[in-house]
Amino acid sequence: MSPGLRRGLLLALLLGLPPLLAQRALPAPRLDADSAEYFALLRSLYCDQDVDLANEYERFGLLQRYDKIRPTVTGHRRTIFSVGPALLWMPFYGVGDALARAAGSADEGYSAWHVRAVALGSLAYVVLGLLLLDAPLRSLVPARLATASLLLLLYATFLWWYVVYEPVMSHAGSFALSALALRLLWDQRAGLGRRRALALGLVLGLAATVRWQNGLLLLLPGLALLGQLLPALRRRSWGAAVAVVATGLLTLVAFGLGALPQMLAWKAIFGSYLLADPPHGADFLRLGHPYLLQTFFSSRHGLLYWTPVLWGAALGLRSFVRRERWQAGLLLVPAALMSYVNACSGDWWAGGSFSNRRFDSVLPLVAPALALGLAALASAVRRRPALALGAAGTLLTLFNLLFMQQYSRNLVPRDDSLAFADVAANNAALLQSAVGTPLAWPANWLFAARHDLPVRQYDRMVGLYLFYRQNNLGGVIDLGDERVDAALLDERWSRPLPCGPGAVCRSPRGPARLFVPLDVPETLGMTLRLRGHGELGLLLGGQPLARLPLSPELREITLRAPAGLWRRELNELRFVPGPGSEALVDRLVFARAR
Numbered sequence: 001m002s003p004g005l006r007r008g009l010l011l012a013l014l015l016g017l018p019p020l021l022a023q024r025a026l027p028a029p030r031l032d033a034d035s036a037e038y039f040a041l042l043r044s045l046y047c048d049q050d051v052d053l054a055n056e057y058e059r060f061g062l063l064q065r066y067d068k069i070r071p072t073v074t075g076h077r078r079t080i081f082s083v084g085p086a087l088l089w090m091p092f093y094g095v096g097d098a099l100a101r102a103a104g105s106a107d108e109g110y111s112a113w114h115v116r117a118v119a120l121g122s123l124a125y126v127v128l129g130l131l132l133l134d135a136p137l138r139s140l141v142p143a144r145l146a147t148a149s150l151l152l153l154l155y156a157t158f159l160w161w162y163v164v165y166e167p168v169m170s171h172a173g174s175f176a177l178s179a180l181a182l183r184l185l186w187d188q189r190a191g192l193g194r195r196r197a198l199a200l201g202l203v204l205g206l207a208a209t210v211r212w213q214n215g216l217l218l219l220l221p222g223l224a225l226l227g228q229l230l231p232a233l234r235r236r237s238w239g240a241a242v243a244v245v246a247t248g249l250l251t252l253v254a255f256g257l258g259a260l261p262q263m264l265a266w267k268a269i270f271g272s273y274l275l276a277d278p279p280h281g282a283d284f285l286r287l288g289h290p291y292l293l294q295t296f297f298s299s300r301h302g303l304l305y306w307t308p309v310l311w312g313a314a315l316g317l318r319s320f321v322r323r324e325r326w327q328a329g330l331l332l333v334p335a336a337l338m339s340y341v342n343a344c345s346g347d348w349w350a351g352g353s354f355s356n357r358r359f360d361s362v363l364p365l366v367a368p369a370l371a372l373g374l375a376a377l378a379s380a381v382r383r384r385p386a387l388a389l390g391a392a393g394t395l396l397t398l399f400n401l402l403f404m405q406q407y408s409r410n411l412v413p414r415d416d417s418l419a420f421a422d423v424a425a426n427n428a429a430l431l432q433s434a435v436g437t438p439l440a441w442p443a444n445w446l447f448a449a450r451h452d453l454p455v456r457q458y459d460r461m462v463g464l465y466l467f468y469r470q471n472n473l474g475g476v477i478d479l480g481d482e483r484v485d486a487a488l489l490d491e492r493w494s495r496p497l498p499c500g501p502g503a504v505c506r507s508p509r510g511p512a513r514l515f516v517p518l519d520v521p522e523t524l525g526m527t528l529r530l531r532g533h534g535e536l537g538l539l540l541g542g543q544p545l546a547r548l549p550l551s552p553e554l555r556e557i558t559l560r561a562p563a564g565l566w567r568r569e570l571n572e573l574r575f576v577p578g579p580g581s582e583a584l585v586d587r588l589v590f591a592r593a594r
Contacts, residue, residue, distance in 0.1 A: 007134075007143070008131060011147065011150065012127055014151070015127050015130050015150060015151070015154055016124075016127040019123055019126075019154070019163050019164050020123060023120070023167070026164070028112040028115045029115055029119055029165070029167055029168050031110075031115065033351075033352060034081065034351075035166060035168035035169055036060045037079050037080075037081045038085050038086065038168055039115070039118065040053045040057065040079070041079065041083055041085075041086040041265075042085070042086035042093055042118065043056055043093075043109045043114075045086050045090070046086075046090060046093055046094065047109045050268070051076065051265050051268045051269055052075075052076050052268075053076065053077050053079060054077050057077055063077070072269055072270055072271065073270070073271045074270070074271045076268060076269045077269075078269060078270070078279065079269065079279070080278075080279040080280050082170060082210055082211060082212060082262060083209055083261050083262050084170070084173065084206060084208075084209030084210030085169070085170045085173050087206070088121065089117075089121045089122075091121070092118060092120055093114060093117055093118055095117055096113045096115075096118070097109065097117075099117070100113035115168065118167065118168050119163075119168065121167075122162065122167035122168070122169070122171075122172035122173070123163045123172070125172040125173050125175070126159055126162075126172045126175060126176060128179075129172075129176035129177075129178070129179035129180070129364065130150045130153060130154060130179070132176075132182070133149075133153075133179050133182065133183070134146055134147075134150060136182060136183065136186045136187075136368060137149055137367060137368060137371045139186075139187065140320075140323070140324070140368055140372055141371045141372060141374070141375045145371055145374050145375050145378060146371060148374055149371040149374055152312070152374075153367060153370070156307070157309060157355065157363060158171070158306070158307060158354050158355035158357055158360075159171070159172075159360075159363070161354040162360075169357070170211050170360075171211075171357050172360075174210045174211045175361060175363055177203055177204075177206060177207035177210060177214070178207060178214065178360070178361035178362075178363070178364045178365065179364040181200060181203050181204055181207065181220055181364075182220075182331065182364045182365065184199055184200045184203065185200065185221065185224060192221060192224045192225055192228065193247075194246075194247050197248075197250055197251045197254070198251070199254075200221050200251060200254070201221065201250065201251040201252065201253065201255040201257075202255070202257060203258065204217050204220070204221070204255050204258065205254065205256060205257060205259040205260070207258075207361065208258070208259050208262070209261050211358075211360070211361065212262075212278070213338060213358070213361075216334055216337055216341065217338075218251075218252075218255060219333060220330060220331075220334060221248070221251045222248070223330050223334075224330060225244050225247060225251070227326070229241055229244045232244060280346060281346070284346035285341070285344055285346065286344055286346075287341070287344050289344060290340060290344045291348040292343045293447075294343075294349075294463060295339075295342060295349075295356065296343075296443070297439075297441075297444070298440070298443075298463045299437070299439075299440065299459040299463065300462070300463030301353045301354075301355060302356065302440070303359055304439065305439045306355035306356065306439075307355045308439055309370075310366065310370070311373075312369075312370045312374060312377075313366040313367075313369040313370040313373055314369070314373070315373035316368075316369040316370060316372030316373030316374070317332075317369045319369075319372040319373075319376060320332075320368055320369045320372050328369075331366075332365070335365040335366055338361065338365075339359070339362060342356070342358045342359060345358065351470060402426075402427040402430045403427060406427065406430065411426045412426065432456045433454070433456045436455035436458060436459075437456075437458070437459055440458055443458065443462075444458035447461075451515070451570065451572075454491065457487065460484075460487035461487045461515065461517070461570070464484065464487065464488065464517045465517050465518070465519055466516065466517060466590055467518075467519070467592065468518075469519075475589060475591060475592075476587060476588070476589050477514065477587060477588045478586075478587045479496070479504075479505060479506040479586060479588075480503070480504025480505065480506070480587070488514055488515045488516070489506070489514055489515075490513040490515075492508060492511065492513070493506045493508060493509065493512050494506050494507040494509060497584065499531060499554065499584045500531065500586075503529075503554055505530070505531070505584035505585055505586045506585055507532075507584050508536075508576075508577055508583060510576075510577070511575070512574070512575050513572050513573065513574050513575075514572075514573045515570045515572060515573070516566075516570070516571040516572075517569065517570055518568065518569065520568055521563045521564075521567055522563050522566065522592060523560070523561065523562050523563045524560075524561050524590045524591065524592060525558060525559070525560055525590065525591040525592075525593065526560070526561055526588060526589070526590050526591075527556050527557070527558045527590075527591070528548070528556065528558075528559070528585065528588050529555070529556050529585075529586040529587050529589075530554070530555070530557070530585045530586060531553055531555065531586075532550035532551075532552075532577075532581065532582045532583040532584050533551075533552065533582055534550055534577065534579075534581025534583075535547055535548065535549055535550060535577075535581050536548045536577055536581065536583040537575075537577075538573065538574070538576075539574040539576065540561055540565045540571065540572075540573055540574075541567065541571060541572060542574075545561060545565070545573075550581065550582075550583055554586060560593075
């Protein structure tokens with residue numbers, strides 16, 4: 001057995017066996033939300049040979065949902081999900097179907113055999129993608145660091161979640177096809193030949209049917225061919241220039257062939273081969289409306305907040321550009337643009353995501369930088385081992401100082417046993433209060449400076465919205481709610497106080513601010529429920545809004561705040577009690593103008 005084959009087999013076992021055992025230890029993945037629709041497409045294509053999903057939706061209890069109940073112009077039920085995952089899973093589903101029939105438990109294609117077969121397919125694609133990255137990484141770093149990088153990509157990112165806990169999703173296939181595209185393009189300084197361009201176009205077309213933003217991966221061959229075209233034009237080598245253009249056209253044709261299944265599915269469902277807007281809606285992707293800091297640093301699925309190992313890629317970025325400028329530019333330009341598009345998505349937090357799953361196809365593009373980041377760390381430890389000891393000592397010292405703060409503030413018993421979980425939680429809270437969550441640096445510092453708020457408030461405030469997309473506040477800010485709405489208050493509010501039957505209020509101690517999170521400025525009706533004596537002034541964004549007379553009993557006062565007073569993201573609503581006045585505010589209810 002050749003050394004390369006032996007390494008490949010060992011890597012496959014190292015990468016594939018633990019998640020396989022984890023899959024088997026868990027029940028068959030539950031099909032709900034996105035996974036139900038991906039599976040519906042798969043089951044319909046395999047069993048019914050169509051994309052009429054009505055019977056699958058009925059099985060999953062989706063047929064009467066608001067977005068499914070009305071047929072499209074072709075009589076089908078709509079889906080916002082792609083057909084590519086179903087194509088990738090088809091061979092595995094077929095094996096699962098055969099086994100289910102042999103066991104007498106086919107359940108019309110919905111059995112645990114079928115679902116586990118799909119889960120195995122997702123695992124196989126992730127392992128294949130990681131193996132495809134091995135050779136490019138070994139061209140940059142020693143084999144042991146390439147192995148470490150592959151292990152981190154699986155175990156320290158969201159990939160593990162989407163092969164073990166939610167494998168009936170598109171992310172495994174998207175990662176694998178992006179890795180295959182990188183492998184096809186790697187080290188093509190001599191030029192992108194037609195055969196490789198044809199293969200690359202087909203792969204990228206299929207990748208775009210798995211996740212539509214993968215169409216941006218066309219920049220990979222596009223930039224490679226541009227690097228061939230410009231020198232030919234400078235030399236006035238017209239024959240070579242025409243050959244490059246022909247190769248580019250071949251790539252586009254191959255891309256169209258690879259993307260054809262999605263176009264056929266759209267034609268069957270929506271009556272058109274191409275859609276003017278994403279199926280999610282015209283406002284889902286707003287390229288002039290990015291949420292860059294939130295997408296990377298928010299506690300609401302921010303990529304670097306949830307997956308800090310990717311800071312290693314930032315560490316290796318300089319080395320990558322210095323050593324492999326051409327390759328680095330080829331990979332990092334599409335990675336940056338895909339990151340920007342993800343930040344412009346309607347729900348930049350990617351819904352019910354572990355970390356930010358939409359970066360699945362970006363992971364292979366930053367894998368070389370991650371490997372070089374590990375190499376830089378390993379080199380620093382070898383050259384200066386005292387640095388590693390110093391870092392470990394610093395962390396232990398910090399833990400001890402925080403532990404002493406707990407003891408001095410009576411946060412832990414002074415003469416009793418205690419649980420480590422309590423110690424760790426208290427230390428984390430003290431650290432967050434002092435310098436903010438390290439996972440959100442530097443975004444939380446910038447936020448605190450901009451809004452004159454404690455840095456710890458960033459985690460809970462950023463990502464909340466009155467109305468925007470799923471899991472919003474429903475237009476209600478309840479000042480008695482410690483869990484969510486207290487995150488929108490500054491420190492000049494009192495603690496919650498009973499203020500009437502079933503009501504809990506807070507009192508502004510001097511000018512106090514409440515932050516109203518909006519996606520876009522719009523005219524809002526605002527109903528305040530409050531009581532007190534004297535008068536309460538309201539300012540919105542520094543502009544006077546109203547002066548409210550207070551009464552001893554709780555009552556509601558309704559105001560209208562025009563769009564011109566609001567701004568995108570956080571708006572400052574300042575409560576200013578008049579001289580000698582005292583106010584107790586229960587809640588604010590906002591309503592969009594009709």
